[in-house]
Amino acid sequence: MRVWKAVGLLAGGMLALQAHADVWQGEVGGAPVVMEWSVNDDGTVDGRYFYRKYHSDIALTGTRDKQGALRLGENLGYDESRVDLVLRPEGNGWVGEWRGPKAKRAQPVKLSLLAKSKRSGYGAEEGADGLSAYNRARVAGLRLKPAGVKVFQGYRLAWWIEPESRIRWFRVASGYPEATMARLNKVLEYWQWRAVAASFDCDANDRGRGMTEYTQEVIPRLLTPRVVSMSVETNYYCGGAHPDFNDSPLNLDVASGRDMRLEDVLWLGRGKPQDARDAKGKLRDANYESKVLQPWLAQTFGKLYPNQMEGEDGNECDYSNAEVWNPSSWYLMPEGVQIGAYFPRVERACDNPGWSLLPWALVRKHPGTLTSRLP
Structure with a gap:
């Protein structure tokens, strides 16, 4: 990662999990969710999940007992201990109950496998789109919206924003052959969705305290018939002692679309x-x-x-x-x-x-x- 190629960076504070983290989908009280967790060698569990309607992560922390059941708390502080979610293996999936701190009654939970992990730590499994199965499920419910057109060094740039994360990138709208622009724009879209996923990953580390910040500015630097060059400046606070920032420039060879x-x-x-x-x-x-x-x-x-x-x-x-x-x-x-x-x-x-x-x-x-x- 460049520092992320920080366009994902993921901010230095993300949990480093050692065990495999399969991805599960299902319902909590009838609401669609996606979950993943890792069970460490000592039986402790770390993970996260999101409601498909809202996309933002809820951190999970807890233990696995001798019968294989998981007892998990949501967005726990480091000195907190609470069970909000109990999951038991059943067939090829999981069933259980959710009872959050403000819940009046327990809600049923049922999960089935969405994606099998082959690597260690949640979020580690990436496809051709650069996203883990978990983040791919998350961004599947998101849509980009047009955010204006500007001319830079003689090239028209069409800007697109993802409204929830506020991540904003451009596409090349003129100045190159159609096939070339399609190739370049596919690469630019790839990096934008990675940045969107990084923004949500950053938020996950905050454990619901509402203190995270993840802002990004893409600055075109040079467009020629041969190259497209830009800065990708990111400011972020994802928990921990200090906020941070970096610039992870992207330099594309127009002929191939590759990152130079x-x-x-x-x-x-x-x-x-x-x-x-x-x-x-x-x-x-x-x-x-x-x-x-x-x-x-x-x-x-x-x-x-x-x-x-x-x-x-x-x-x-x-x-x-x-x-x-x-x-x-x-x-x-x-x-x-x-x-x-x-x-x-x-x-x-x-x-x-x-x-x-x-x-x-x-x-x-x-x-x-x-x-x-x-x-």
């Missing part, structure tokens, strides 16, 4: 840039970024921007430290390649300075696979 890597634009290593990674997408030279690319960025920015490298408040932001330059956070501008920086939490105000641009004239001296096709 930095070596497509800038290459400082040995051999050809198209041979930089193996079949699994890993850099063949594990030391390339830390030993070659990041030191070069720090040295180059030191020459280009000596005053800014000292930080706005003296040496508060140490941009001379090669490790802060983030090879996974970059986007394209008409003037060149913007490179991001990443600092520890106490210095996060230093992240992604607006001045860290590599001019095209310099980039072309270290060309990647697509550099000749760029501005």
Whole structure:
């Protein structure tokens, strides 16, 4: 994930479950729901569910007894203990009763299998759409709505919003052949739904306290016949000690629709840039970024921007430290390649300075696979 490719990121605080988490659907008191949970080695249970009408998660915490029954509490604080939901295995599904804190009487629960998990932890199983079976069921009830059209660098961009999460992304509406726009827009829709799911996942970690925040702004940076480049800036608080933020840019090769890597634009290593990674997408030279690319960025920015490298408040932001330059956070501008920086939490105000641009004239001296096709 870039930091999510944070477009999902999922916010650093999501529960890390170790056991398999099958996904179940059914009814609680006649209302359609989708549930998933994991049973840990010590018999404790963690999970979540949502009502199909409302889509937002309710956290589940509890235990499994010797007979296999689950006794679960909803949105419990760390010092709370309460049973709101009891589930017993029956045939290929589950039956039980729900009695929330304000319920006047118990409501029947019946669940059947929706999707079998093959991985550990809930939300881990992803399909071609990048969504877990649980989140796929959630977004199936959601619809995007048009949110206006704007012209950017000569291209018409049609904006679409998902009303519950308020996640807003654009589609390309002019400037490319129809088949090309269809391919690009399919990729953009993919990332928008992942962002919608990330927003709901963030909310789940808050356990019903209403304190979460997940906002995202997609900022077009450069559109040309060859590339579509944008920032994806996300601010989020998903429980824990502090809110956080990041920019997870997306750079699309128009010809293929694939998400580009930095070596497509800038290459400082040995051999050809198209041979930089193996079949699994890993850099063949594990030391390339830390030993070659990041030191070069720090040295180059030191020459280009000596005053800014000292930080706005003296040496508060140490941009001379090669490790802060983030090879996974970059986007394209008409003037060149913007490179991001990443600092520890106490210095996060230093992240992604607006001045860290590599001019095209310099980039072309270290060309990647697509550099000749760029501005």
